[in-house]
Amino acid sequence: MDLKMFLVFTAFLLHTSLGLPIQEKCENSTTTTEPTEVTTQEDIYESPLPTETDVEEEVIFNKILKVNQDSSQYLQEGDIVPRRSRSAINCRHCNWPQSRDGIVRVPYVLDPTYEESHVKGIHDAMAEFEALTCINFVKRKTERDYLSIKSVDGCWSNYGRVGGGQTVSVMKGGCLWKGVIQHELEHALGFLHEHSRSDRDKHVKIMWEYISPPDRSDFKKFENSNNLGLPYDYSSIMHYGPYTFTNTTGKATIVPIPDGSVHIGQRQGLSNLDVAKINKLYNCSRCSTILDGTSGSLKSANYPRNYSDNTNCVWLIRTRSRKVSLYFQAFELQKTRGCQGDYVKIYDGSSKSSAVLMDKTCGSKIPNYIVASSNLMLVEFITDGAYTASGFQAIFAAVGNQRRSSIHN
Ligand SMILES: *[C@@H]1O[C@H](CO)[C@@H](O)[C@H](O)[C@H]1NC(C)=O
Ligand SMILES: *[C@@H]1O[C@H](CO)[C@@H](O)[C@H](O)[C@H]1NC(C)=O
Ligand SMILES: *[C@@H]1O[C@H](CO)[C@@H](O)[C@H](O)[C@H]1NC(C)=O
Ligand SMILES: *[C@@H]1O[C@H](CO)[C@@H](O)[C@H](O)[C@H]1NC(C)=O
Ligand SMILES: [Zn+2]
Numbered sequence: 074m075d076l077k078m079f080l081v082f083t084a085f086l087l088h089t090s091l092g093l094p095i096q097e098k099c100e101n102s103t104t105t106t107e108p109t110e111v112t113t114q115e116d117i118y119e120s121p122l123p124t125e126t127d128v129e130e131e132v133i134f135n136k137i138l139k140v141n142q143d144s145s146q147y148l149q150e151g152d153i154v155p156r157r158s159r160s161a162i163n164c165r166h167c168n169w170p171q172s173r174d175g176i177v178r179v180p181y182v183l184d185p186t187y188e189e190s191h192v193k194g195i196h197d198a199m200a201e202f203e204a205l206t207c208i209n210f211v212k213r214k215t216e217r218d219y220l221s222i223k224s225v226d227g228c229w230s231n232y233g234r235v236g237g238g239q240t241v242s243v244m245k246g247g248c249l250w251k252g253v254i255q256h257e258l259e260h261a262l263g264f265l266h267e268h269s270r271s272d273r274d275k276h277v278k279i280m281w282e283y284i285s286p287p288d289r290s291d292f293k294k295f296e297n298s299n300n301l302g303l304p305y306d307y308s309s310i311m312h313y314g315p316y317t318f319t320n321t322t323g324k325a326t327i328v329p330i331p332d333g334s335v336h337i338g339q340r341q342g343l344s345n346l347d348v349a350k351i352n353k354l355y356n357c358s359r360c361s362t363i364l365d366g367t368s369g370s371l372k373s374a375n376y377p378r379n380y381s382d383n384t385n386c387v388w389l390i391r392t393r394s395r396k397v398s399l400y401f402q403a404f405e406l407q408k409t410r411g412c413q414g415d416y417v418k419i420y421d422g423s424s425k426s427s428a429v430l431m432d433k434t435c436g437s438k439i440p441n442y443i444v445a446s447s448n449l450m451l452v453e454f455i456t457d458g459a460y461t462a463s464g465f466q467a468i469f470a471a472v473g474n475q476r477r478s479s480i481h482n
Contacts, residue, residue, distance in 0.1 A: 132314030132338030133252035134266075137228045140247035144227030150266055150291045151317075152229045152257065154240075167233030168263050168354065169218075171207075177355050179262070180213035182238070184223040191249055195222060198254035200424030204387055204451055205348045207357035208262065220261055228253050233263040252342050256310050259347070263354060267309040268327060271298045276305040276330065277337070283324040291318055292326070301353045306346035307337045314338035341365055341391055360386035367392060367471050373454055373464030377403070380415075380456055380464040388452040389423055392471035397450040399443045400470075405463040407456075408436035417465060419443060420451040427451065437462075444472060 137152050149155050171177045183192060199210040213219040221238045228248035230241045241257050243249060248257075268277055271294065279292050306312065307329055315325040315337050329335040345363050352359050364371060371388050373380045390397045399419070407415040412435035419431035422445070430450070434440050443450075448471065454464075 132312075132317070132340060133250070133256055133310060134313050134317055134338060136247070136250060136253055137256065138317065140244060141227040141229065144229070146226050146229060146242070148227070148229055150269065150293070151313075152227070153260060153265075154229055154231045156232065156235070167235065169208075169234050171355060175207055175357065177208050177357070178211045179208060180216040180219035181210050181241075182213050182219060182221050184221075186224060187245070191224075191245060194249050194251065195243065195254055197423065198251045198258065200422075200426060201251075201255065201343060201389065202258065202351070204424045205343065205361040205363070205389060206351045206359055207355060208351060210258075220258075224248075228257055230257040230260040232260050232265060234261070252310060252339065255343055259311055259351075262351065264311055264350065265295060265298060267306055267312040269293060269295050269298065270300055270305060271296050272300060272305060276307070278328045278330050280319075280324065280326050280328060283319045283321045283326050285318075285320045288318045288320075299354070301350050303346060303350055303353060306344055306350075307335050308339050308344045308346075310339045310343050310347050312338050341393065360384060362386075362388045364388055364390045364469065365393075368469060370466065370468045371452065372466040376464045376466055378463065379461040380454075382456055382458050382461060384454070384456045386454045388454075390450040390452065390469050391423075392448045392469070394448055395471040396473040397445040397448060398470055398472045399445075399450060399452070399467055401440050401465060401467045403463070403466045404434075404439045405437050406435040406465070407460045407462055412436075413457075414460065415456040415462070416454075418453045418455075420453070421445050422447065423449045423451055425451065425453065 134151070141148060141152055147155065169177050169179045183195065187195070202208045202210065210220075218234055218236055219238055220241050222241045222243055224245045225240060225242035227242055227244055231239050239261065241261055243254055243257060248254070267273075268279075269292075273279075273294055281289070281292075284292060313327055315327055317326060317338075319326045327337060329337055343363065348359075348361055348363065351357070352361075362371070369390075371390075374384065374386070375381070390399070404417075406412075406417065409415070412433035414435065416433040416435045417431070417440070418429065418433050420427040421430045422428065427449075430443050430445060431440060450469070452467075
């Protein structure tokens with residue numbers, strides 16, 4: 074190991090996390106530290122006056138609701154366009170079709186009035202689905218059913234595929250946040266709000282005493298929801314925040330049970346369970362992991378025992394702010410010419426169309442310390458059908474200056 078490199082990295086970690094322990098020993102392939110409650114002195118020092126940086130820390134659904142208060146569109150549960158047939162709650166026939174190659178291509182057209190930065194923001198939001206699931210959003214050619222993404226009147230969508238061109242409203246000036254776009258796209262893929270699951274009463278208590286009568290229907294429970302055999306997810310991008318629709322300041326409308334202190338709502342983007350649910354609903358076999366947090370670690374499956382043949386895994390590292398840095402502690406992959414066999418490849422962003430930070434790397438030389446240009450980094454690990462080795466282990470941390478990851482409205 075390069076001692077100088079190690080010292081530099083250690084210094085970075087001390088600087089950024091101020092003694093926060095890095096979890097180096099982990100049995101599982103991934104561990105992260107708790108993302109939201111870490112307030113370092115640097116955060117306080119850098120924290121600007123209450124501005125958009127604070128807004129960014131808001132539960133995604135609340136951003137949606139704030140915009141939709143002024144919408145004239147009739148919406149259910151805050152952001153869902155009602156269906157003509159009211160019984161389609163299970164969305165049995167409203168999934169998007171899967172191609173023979175296993176990819177689910179969802180055609181879309183974009184409002185020509187979007188500016189370049191808006192288009193980039195929408196593409197970034199879509200690219201995460203593509204990196205983590207088998208959903209690909211593709212420009213519409215002649216497909217009959219497609220999404221028409223427009224700046225209409227708020228942030229809203231239909232639930233599932235409805236047939237023909239269906240509008241997803243992503244309004245300029247309020248909706249062009251990655252998490253908001255992803256929330257609306259998830260509705261279009263056939264997902265309801267997490268707390269409207271049939272089993273929600275086992276996981277949350279709805280505080281009806283703080284919900285005014287006209288808002289009560291926004292907390293409707295769907296007895297026939299398709300829960301996909303996957304757990305209830307407090308941190309789903311599809312979950313309301315604790316205070317959503319409250320009529321009494323400081324009084325929550327949704328309280329987790331039995332432990333009321335569990336965090337609910339999502340501030341960053343898709344959760345691991347959101348990804349698992351998409352992959353389950355659409356029969357995708359994907360190996361993908363999101364790593365949220367100020368720091369954490371990742372390793373190839375089975376490490377330090379040998380990894381398997383024919384795998385294709387990605388890790389999306391998403392620190393809350395600043396830049397992602399990655400430091401390999403161990404690296405042992407099949408060595409082939411041009412790394413055409415097994416390899417690790419790293420992207421400067423959240424998708425495989427992002428710039429490449431580290432091209433295909435194999436063999437047993439520990440790669441250099443890597444810093445992304447933002448709070449997002451994608452690590453790809455591909456193995457072929459022959460020869461395996463022990464794989465790799467790496468730690469990541471947020472370093473450098475605060476950087477906003479939002480799209481400018
Ligand atoms: C590994 O993950 C599993 C399932 O998420 C969990 O039950 C187990 O306790 C974890 N083990 C460690 C050592 O973290
Ligand atoms: C809040 O909602 C409850 C239950 O619907 C209602 O009884 C109460 O009057 C409402 N409070 C306010 C301030 O609107
Ligand atoms: C996934 O597979 C199940 C069972 O094979 C099938 O019923 C379902 O329609 C498939 N879903 C999609 C989206 O293709
Ligand atoms: C495991 O990996 C080592 C190299 O790290 C290799 O020499 C060995 O053949 C591998 N074992 C198997 C069963 O593939
Ligand atoms: Zn919604």
